[in-house]
Amino acid sequence: MMRRHEFINEAVAAEILALIHQTADPAVLAERLNDYHDYDIAQALEQLTPEERLGLFLPLGALRLAEILPYCDEPEQVLAGFPADKAAAILDSMDSDEAAEILEELPEETRRLIAGHLSEETSGEIRMIASYTDDEIGSMMTTNYIAIPQTASVKEAMRELIRQSAENDNISTLYVIDDQGLYCGAIDLKDLIRARDYTSLDKIIVHSYPFVHDHDQIEECMDWISDYEEDSLPVLNAADQLVGVLTVQDIMDYREEESREVYNKLAGISEGTDDDLDEPLLLSMKKRLPWLVILLFLGMFVSSVVGMFEQIVAQIAILICFQSLILDMAGNVGTQSLAVTIRVLTDEALPMSEKLHLISKEVRVGLTNGTLLGVIAFGVVTFYTMVLKHYPLPYSMAVGACVAIALMLAMTISSFAGTAIPMVFDKFGVDPAVASGPLITTVNDLVAVISYYGLAWLMLIQVFHLV
Amino acid sequence: MMRRHEFINEAVAAEILALIHQTADPAVLAERLNDYHDYDIAQALEQLTPEERLGLFLPLGALRLAEILPYCDEPEQVLAGFPADKAAAILDSMDSDEAAEILEELPEETRRLIAGHLSEETSGEIRMIASYTDDEIGSMMTTNYIAIPQTASVKEAMRELIRQSAENDNISTLYVIDDQGLYCGAIDLKDLIRARDYTSLDKIIVHSYPFVHDHDQIEECMDWISDYEEDSLPVLNAADQLVGVLTVQDIMDYREEESREVYNKLAGISEGTDDDLDEPLLLSMKKRLPWLVILLFLGMFVSSVVGMFEQIVAQIAILICFQSLILDMAGNVGTQSLAVTIRVLTDEALPMSEKLHLISKEVRVGLTNGTLLGVIAFGVVTFYTMVLKHYPLPYSMAVGACVAIALMLAMTISSFAGTAIPMVFDKFGVDPAVASGPLITTVNDLVAVISYYGLAWLMLIQVFHLV
Numbered sequence: 001m002m003r004r005h006e007f008i009n010e011a012v013a014a015e016i017l018a019l020i021h022q023t024a025d026p027a028v029l030a031e032r033l034n035d036y037h038d039y040d041i042a043q044a045l046e047q048l049t050p051e052e053r054l055g056l057f058l059p060l061g062a063l064r065l066a067e068i069l070p071y072c073d074e075p076e077q078v079l080a081g082f083p084a085d086k087a088a089a090i091l092d093s094m095d096s097d098e099a100a101e102i103l104e105e106l107p108e109e110t111r112r113l114i115a116g117h118l119s120e121e122t123s124g125e126i127r128m129i130a131s132y133t134d135d136e137i138g139s140m141m142t143t144n145y146i147a148i149p150q151t152a153s154v155k156e157a158m159r160e161l162i163r164q165s166a167e168n169d170n171i172s173t174l175y176v177i178d179d180q181g182l183y184c185g186a187i188d189l190k191d192l193i194r195a196r197d198y199t200s201l202d203k204i205i206v207h208s209y210p211f212v213h214d215h216d217q218i219e220e221c222m223d224w225i226s227d228y229e230e231d232s233l234p235v236l237n238a239a240d241q242l243v244g245v246l247t248v249q250d251i252m253d254y255r256e257e258e259s260r261e262v263y264n265k266l267a268g269i270s271e272g273t274d275d276d277l278d279e280p281l282l283l284s285m286k287k288r289l290p291w292l293v294i295l296l297f298l299g300m301f302v303s304s305v306v307g308m309f310e311q312i313v314a315q316i317a318i319l320i321c322f323q324s325l326i327l328d329m330a331g332n333v334g335t336q337s338l339a340v341t342i343r344v345l346t347d348e349a350l351p352m353s354e355k356l357h358l359i360s361k362e363v364r365v366g367l368t369n370g371t372l373l374g375v376i377a378f379g380v381v382t383f384y385t386m387v388l389k390h391y392p393l394p395y396s397m398a399v400g401a402c403v404a405i406a407l408m409l410a411m412t413i414s415s416f417a418g419t420a421i422p423m424v425f426d427k428f429g430v431d432p433a434v435a436s437g438p439l440i441t442t443v444n445d446l447v448a449v450i451s452y453y454g455l456a457w458l459m460l461i462q463v464f465h466l467v
Numbered sequence: 468m469m470r471r472h473e474f475i476n477e478a479v480a481a482e483i484l485a486l487i488h489q490t491a492d493p494a495v496l497a498e499r500l501n502d503y504h505d506y507d508i509a510q511a512l513e514q515l516t517p518e519e520r521l522g523l524f525l526p527l528g529a530l531r532l533a534e535i536l537p538y539c540d541e542p543e544q545v546l547a548g549f550p551a552d553k554a555a556a557i558l559d560s561m562d563s564d565e566a567a568e569i570l571e572e573l574p575e576e577t578r579r580l581i582a583g584h585l586s587e588e589t590s591g592e593i594r595m596i597a598s599y600t601d602d603e604i605g606s607m608m609t610t611n612y613i614a615i616p617q618t619a620s621v622k623e624a625m626r627e628l629i630r631q632s633a634e635n636d637n638i639s640t641l642y643v644i645d646d647q648g649l650y651c652g653a654i655d656l657k658d659l660i661r662a663r664d665y666t667s668l669d670k671i672i673v674h675s676y677p678f679v680h681d682h683d684q685i686e687e688c689m690d691w692i693s694d695y696e697e698d699s700l701p702v703l704n705a706a707d708q709l710v711g712v713l714t715v716q717d718i719m720d721y722r723e724e725e726s727r728e729v730y731n732k733l734a735g736i737s738e739g740t741d742d743d744l745d746e747p748l749l750l751s752m753k754k755r756l757p758w759l760v761i762l763l764f765l766g767m768f769v770s771s772v773v774g775m776f777e778q779i780v781a782q783i784a785i786l787i788c789f790q791s792l793i794l795d796m797a798g799n800v801g802t803q804s805l806a807v808t809i810r811v812l813t814d815e816a817l818p819m820s821e822k823l824h825l826i827s828k829e830v831r832v833g834l835t836n837g838t839l840l841g842v843i844a845f846g847v848v849t850f851y852t853m854v855l856k857h858y859p860l861p862y863s864m865a866v867g868a869c870v871a872i873a874l875m876l877a878m879t880i881s882s883f884a885g886t887a888i889p890m891v892f893d894k895f896g897v898d899p900a901v902a903s904g905p906l907i908t909t910v911n912d913l914v915a916v917i918s919y920y921g922l923a924w925l926m927l928i929q930v931f932h933l934v
Binding site for chain 2: 304336
């Protein structure tokens with residue numbers, strides 16, 4: 001597997017370490033390190049002692065370190081290794097959202113020390129980003145962008161770009177603002193580079209370039225944002241002034257987090273986690289216990305329903321054999337419908353008609369699959385009951401038919417429940433992925449138990465008088 | 468919800484439509500349309516008649532249309548609306564991987580017609596990309612990149628960039644090749660822009676910039692690629708010549724597909740799907756039936772095991788009430804462990820020690836949760852059996868104890884199965900997510916049934932002589 005790449009990584013990291021250890025002259029070292037990707041240097045950095053890291057501040061400089069640190073597994077650890085003023089210098093040249101995150105990770109004491117040395121600009125930006133709630137776009141934006149004055153000429157714009165790119169490296173799209181800082185559009189860097197000096201800047205400005213507002217709910221506009229497939233999108237404040245940008249990396253991170261959560265919820269794990277391996281036992285327990293306790297009591301409820309059929313089972317003990325079969329199958333189709341529905345609900349906001357369409361489709365799938373499996377079940381159950389359990393043929397066929405019909409019924413109804421229940425939850429603003437799981441398991445069990453034993457009572461006892 | 472954004476989109480699309488309908492002069496229209504994002508124009512495009520679209524070829528030009536088309540829901544439809552030569556012209560200016568995809572979607576007849584007009588370069592690129600299997604990096608790369616000769620000066624490099632950027636718009640990273648076309652490193656566009664004319668290009672080349680090879684397995688190096696968080700990565704052939712690049716969008720798409728598949732597998736749906744709503748009934752059935760049939764027969768097997776305890780149930784009918792409870796709980800913890808394990812296995816390649824660590828952790832979680840729930844169950848079951856079912860207290864307590872211990876046992880063993888089984892599958896190169904589901908459901912059921920009824924036989928009949 002990944003050996004080849006791992007090998008390269010290790011080799012590169014080793015190379016870098018050797019360089020650092022052997023090169024005395026900072027200037028030479030600086031130039032040598034320019035040959036490596038920030039990520040690889042970050043890997044090497046983690047193998048250095050705090051003293052050695054300190055020695056890299058001069059050759060690498062705050063700006064480069066600011067680009068390298070975010071690639072470290074624990075950037076706050078590395079940062080804390082530097083004296084407060086140097087650490088602050090690094091944060092100053094870092095993307096404001098990343099700087100804010102790292103600061104949060106630091107112990108109170110260290111944080112205050114470093115914050116004291118931060119530039120007015122940086123602490124201002126960090127304050128601004130911290131002022132947004134986690135579900136607002138503003139909380140994930142960065143101030144790492146290039147702003148070009150609307151009135152600039154192509155030549156001036158290019159000069160602005162060169163000047164600002166020292167600080168900000170999101171340059172593939174440039175944003176245009178007027179003298180009030182109001183957002184007026186975007187320029188594709190490619191167009192600026194290809195523009196002749198005499199073309200007016202206005203010609204290459206995309207005036208209707210998409211944007212979001214800082215207080216927009218991330219969840220609500222993320223799909224919309226992804227549609228544009230842009231490397232960065234501008235974020236405006238209430239006054240339509242440009243206050244930051246969303247980068248494609250921010251969007252990617254959000255997407256991965258999102259899909260992980262949907263996945264966890266389907267599995268009945270309360271919240272997403274970054275590392276299931278190093279996670280403390282107690283935490284893992286806490287995550288799963290709530291769901292399990294709910295299920296226990298719902299299960300007790302099912303048990304009491306089964307209890308109502310106790311006598312039937314006492315009379316026709318063979319029935320007990322197939323209860324698990326029918327409950328499992330109902331559960332399986334229910335989960336399939338649930339999974340499909342949750343994903344559809346997560347992907348898009350559905351009109352009523354679409355919902356009904358999905359429900360009817362799921363039910364038809366359940367019915368057809370249920371019928372097919374029912375036929376198979378009839379054969380196998382009849383055979384099993386007659387040949388292995390030595391019951392008479394008619395008796396065996398009656399049991400087989402009972403199992404088959406119950407199976408079909410249960411699978412159809414479970415498909416319906418698996419689709420309708422999450423929709424209802426969604427309708428009332430309850431997260432369907434979380435809430436549906438337990439309820440559906442129970443509903444499926446009830447459906448299965450009642451249709452199975454109910455049918456058994458009706459067919460085997462009332463009609464065929466097996467007892 | 469997304470109303471505000473949807474509103475903007477609709478408004479913008481309407482604006483564009485109005486423009487197209489009202490502006491007669493192609494030159495004017497062309498300039499006006501420069502003000503809009505490709506995505507928005509794509510939205511408008513879909514509301515136009517083929518004739519109207521044809522009318523846009525002149526003002527927009529093949530290059531712009533090539534950028535717009537990929538944003539359409541059905542680009543092949545839009546493309547087919549143009550005469551073969553114009554359609555070919557559009558494909559010529561499109562990213563080679565996108566062009567290849569769209570061609571595949573076209574009906575045989577149309578495809579051959581258009582392919583006939585394609586430039587030698589494009590058809591060559593498409594042939595190359597088609598020559599890779601779907602699991603190879605080469606199949607998802609594009610030839611949309613800027614290549615700078617190693618020997619160029621900063622000024623010449625800038626000129627090269629301007630020249631090539633007419634065709635290729637992935638410019639944030641430039642790739643450096645020698646006169647043999649061998650890859651020698653990358654240049655961050657920012658550095659080129661900021662470089663003085665007299666600096667030697669070599670100074671700003673990152674010589675150890677990461678790369679992949681065209682025949683690398685996507686699955687194997689994707690994690691490695693993502694680590695670098697780059698907008699694009701170079702792809703080399705066996706001779707280490709630069710043949711293409713991977714873009715961040717390709718990586719994003721792959722990630723989404725990947726997480727969707729893991730999700731589907733957990734739900735027991737055979738393969739990922741792009742649209743669960745418009746998917747034909749038969750297809751949905753086919754996707755789920757295989758898993759269900761497997762489960763049916765595994766379920767039959769479980770039934771026959773339950774059958775072995777038929778007599779015990781006939782004697783102590785109350786037991787039947789709690790079978791579903793214990794099976795469900797075992798299933799739930801099993802699924803939780805399975806979900807965690809599958810994600811861990813998907814994320815990283817684990818050494819044996821880590822695996823054992825995860826197993827032991829999951830087992831401890833199962834044991835602790837099982838014990839807690841067992842205690843609760845003992846109370847509730849005893850109460851239920853005595854008060855609602857009117858059995859004597861000792862009898863009720865015996866049943867309660869039996870359920871409680873079986874619950875604890877089943878939950879612990881299921882946690883083990885849910886962790887160990889996928890690891891074994893993974894070890895032998897079988898996709899754990901697909902294979903584990905059915906097997907674990909069965910194992911959990913067997914574990915639960917045997918520990919429950921086995922315990923009942925031991926405790927209630929052998930020890931307490933309840934019958």
